[in-house]
Amino acid sequence: MKQWIAGLAAMATPVLAMAQSADPQRWQLNMGRGVTHLSNNAYEAHMLALWICVAIGLAVFIGMGVAIVKFRKSKGAVADTGFTHNTRLEILWTVIPVILLVIMAIPATSKLVAMYDTRDSELTVKVTGYQWMWGYEYLGQDVQFVSRMDRRSDEIRQSGVRPDAATDPYYLLDVDNPLVLPIDTKIRFVITADDVIHSWWVPALGWKQDAVPGIVNEAWADISTPGIYRGQCAELCGKDHAFMPIVVQAVEKEEFQRWLTSRQSGEDAPAPVAAAAAVPASPAG
Template sequence: MSMRNWLAAPLLWVVAFAAQAQEKSYAYWNMPKGVTEISRDVYGLHMLIFWVVVVIGVGVFAAFFYSIWAHRRSRNPKPATFHESTTVEIVWTVIPFLILIAMAIPATGTLIKIEDSSDAEMTVKVTGYQWMWGYEYVGEDVSFISRLDRASDRARQVGSGIDPRTVENYLLEVDNRLVIPTDTKVRFLLTSNDVIHSWWVPEFGMKRDAIPGFINEMWARVDEPGVYRGQCTELCGRDHGFMPVVVEAVPPAEFERWLAEQKGESGAAEAAPAAAGTEVAAAEAGTTTDAAVDAGNEAADEAAAAAPLDKAELMTAGEKAYKANCVACHQASGEGMPPAFPSLVGSSVVNGETAQYITQVLNGKNAMPPFGHLSDKEIAGVVTYTRNSWGNESGPVQPGDVAALRQ
């Protein structure tokens, strides 16, 4: 092969690889600029230091190769006799010092900004569990668990026969997204229920560890509506790779509507028929005052809560709650993933004392997170479902039994 071919071959390979990369839209060759002020500042620092390093590298290697060429033995058979140069020592000490100062000033300003979570307009508490995230909108009485979505969870199982490439956003989608408003300073309080986790969304430009017994803070003000995905970046156990973070940023008005819907899910729909009946009764009696309606609503709610549910209704509600909250760890067959998540088939806990089982579901135990955020009906349903499936045979558990054991 001629010298021209030797030189052309690597060049053609680089061009072909670059074209392939462009075709596949490889966006991970560099860190993202992000959608927050902090992320853009971090990106700017990254690029500034990158080009400083490039200039230094070019200068050092240019001097290196020039020295090899200019002072080769064939041109200078007699070596120089000088030993040191005070001027050179001062120059190559002062210049790096000035470069470090020039980089430290903007970096320090960005670090101060990163740590300043004051004047936040809303606060979200983020709790890490093995292997899911709990979100609580502080002061809004809204909380939920966010875990890997069912499509990804099915595809990741050994022997599933599902090609992960056919699953959209494989391992980067959840069943419940964290929804936040745009153009709003949101403070995140991060902690953990079991081991160290780390909450990370690349487009936000920051991440923070979630440590048991500690509260860490970070904040973000998202400029653009959209869905932003991340992952747990701390090795937190065997299913560490299946703990994604998905944040959906929406305009403030849309967020307020979403928040109102979340607040209304905890019984507003069930209370509506009772309220309507109370208003009719009050109208017939000629007492349509607000006080009478409120009193009737309270009485109707108490009566509805006290009324026992039949086993079929509990099994239906329980199967739905189990698939949404338990199947990722205990599997659809109930066989679990021992030793962290034991089998529920023939379990002494599941088939044992009812109060003990309900308490464990409410408060959690070992690797099992607490599920006290679920309604009494959902917990009664999932307890009934697991106690009467896969060969287990026990009677139904009522929502009142759960309410009596809440602390």
């Protein structure tokens, strides 16, 4: 009952969720904006399609309601059994959907093309999926490392003890080595896998890309806001699929350069503290 009440409350207030945080939240009903150019493109295309569908739904259900009330049998209405065809109506309900599809297709196509335009990137990061961890390499920078689920989450998981949300808010969502990236920088990702198919997915970045052995897929992002953005493997890849989270730590350019320099010098530098942290995503099941 409490979940139903919470769900109804969520539906009553942030139906369009115009100012959501970057990562999914409990009872979130709408797509989030994210923190990149591509995520905003996806959000805008989604909202355009949503409003068109809302308008169509209203027109259809209002028409149905009027017909049901005004032409009901109790008022003496009799069905017109001779009505078989109306050319004007046929043209109308064929032309209108075509126009609506074109209206939605033009911006969707341009935004889809932009998703694969990795030209003029300032930094390239190679992402490699393993069972069950992620490998990151900053190409041309002589920096690479492996990112696994943090030890605390792993200890709780294997102990069988139910985690406390107050003391372990990022249970199954944190890693030992986050992927540190600069903001306001076009970053190219080359994504592959070493063993089976994985899928690298951080909702705040606005895209999901499969990591396939023997194939290199591309994507890009330009993060606008410092923070911690969490994601997970989105392709069933084995028994520990739910235990290979992703953490992206976006920092200012100067801070990123200092961290990168320290890693290049061989220091085991910890990730810099992000200026803002996003709400954690729900763990994969």
